[in-house]
Amino acid sequence: MNMNVHTLHEVVEISPEKQRVLVIDRKGDKRFWQDYDQLLIATGAKPSRPPLEGIDAANVYDVNNLVNGTKLKRALEKDRPRSAVIVGGGYIGIEMAEALHLRGMKVSLVQRSNQLMPSIDPDMAELLSHALVQQGLDVFLEETLLGFELKGDKASGVISDKQEICADIVILGLGVIPNSELAQRAHIALGPKNSIKVDNRQQTDTKNIWAAGDCAQAFDLVSRRPVHVPLGTIANRQGRVAGMNIGGKEALFPGIVGTAITKFMDTECGRTGLTERQLNELDYQYVSATVKGNTLPRYYPGSAPITVKVLAEMGSGRLLGVQIVGGQGSAKRIDTAAMALHAGFTLEDMLYLDLSYAPPFSGVWDPIVIAARIALKKL
Secondary structure, three states: OOOOOOOOEEEEEEEOOOOEEEEEEOOOOEEEEEEOOOEEEOOOEEEOOOOOOOOOOOOEEEOOOHHHHHHHHHHHHHHOOOEEEEEOOOHHHHHHHHHHHHOOOEEEEEOOOOOOOOOOOHHHHHHHHHHHHHOOOEEEOOOOEEEEEEEOOEEEEEEEOOOEEEOOEEEEOOOEEEOOHHHHHOOOOEOHHHOEOOOOOOEOOOOOEEEOOOOEOEEEOOOOEEEOOOOHHHHHHHHHHHHHHHHOOOOOOOOEOOOEEEEEOOEEEEEEEOOHHHHHHOOOOEEEEEEEEEOOOOOOOOOOEEEEEEEEEOOOOEEEEEEEEEOOOOHHHHHHHHHHHHHOOEHHHHHOOOOOOEOOOEOOOOHHHHHHHHHHHHO
16 A cells, blocks of 8 residues: 555654654664654543552453453463453453353452443443342452452452452453553643543544544544544444545534443443433433333244333433343344444434344344333423
8 A cells, every 4th residue: 555654663752843753762762753744632531540550450451452462372271270360340341251251260350330330320221230149259349449459460350448358360440541641741732531532523622633532532423422432333434534634525524422332241232322420520401211122023032131211301202322131132122223333313213213123033013122112201
């Protein structure tokens, strides 16, 4: 593609006035200034690591990128640890819990808040927590990480504000923060959670500088506010928009609704839009409805339980959020709700969606539509 790629080169300073960046060549330990016409900042996010004693122990791992994931996999194969403590109950924590459980390890999960998956409501998170406990995992909620018990250069346990848990390895899943210090030092405007402020073309407030991905903010189409949601799906779309604009073709990134899915063993979880906590923070008046059903007609082989929660604006009936927890075939249903949020659908609109039906795939009335119908009655 006739591109110049410089690996092991780090940009340590941006000079917007002179349109250049200061680069360190890590191979030769040289410094030089590189001019630019347009600059894209795509520095991503970095894992949250509180300054606790022992957090840099040899067997305490982040899994925020391929390199760290590879290191962990090699350690699992070489050392054959039998027990693990995972700190953090979000997407990374849940998925790592499954991976280690499948290796036959004793897994304990420690979460500071009173629920797993803070991106869904507590009543839905309880279903996911139940799935972990059913599989023999220990789930400790409302416990804060204080430090680590050390034995040489390794951690032999995790210390919380309530107990000490022995562990052969420790996985940190404490979330990520935007890697925006470089932009901040260049006095480029920041947005929510210190993400880089951008418009719908991915352009910053500084001339000829753009930002995309986990380091940049996004626009929430439901709340109509800037947010920071570090997901790969969003990063890819923002990068495409930024690249097209830099290359001379006009492109706009309309915004997001925060759609995400994950799973633990046979239990799937999907979410899109706003949660009750977010709606309360934004002072929305809303109704909610939760239904328990089946992914397929009850008589059909492979039918699994599914719980769907729908949130809608009081008065207008505008759809505000949907959450799903259930068996195989549950989570991808969230895409229907995501499309509805993008389109600004009301509960009434949801009732007449021409969704597909055949017993191997769904019932005549999809659980999302049933939940919307019950929420509509509350209006």
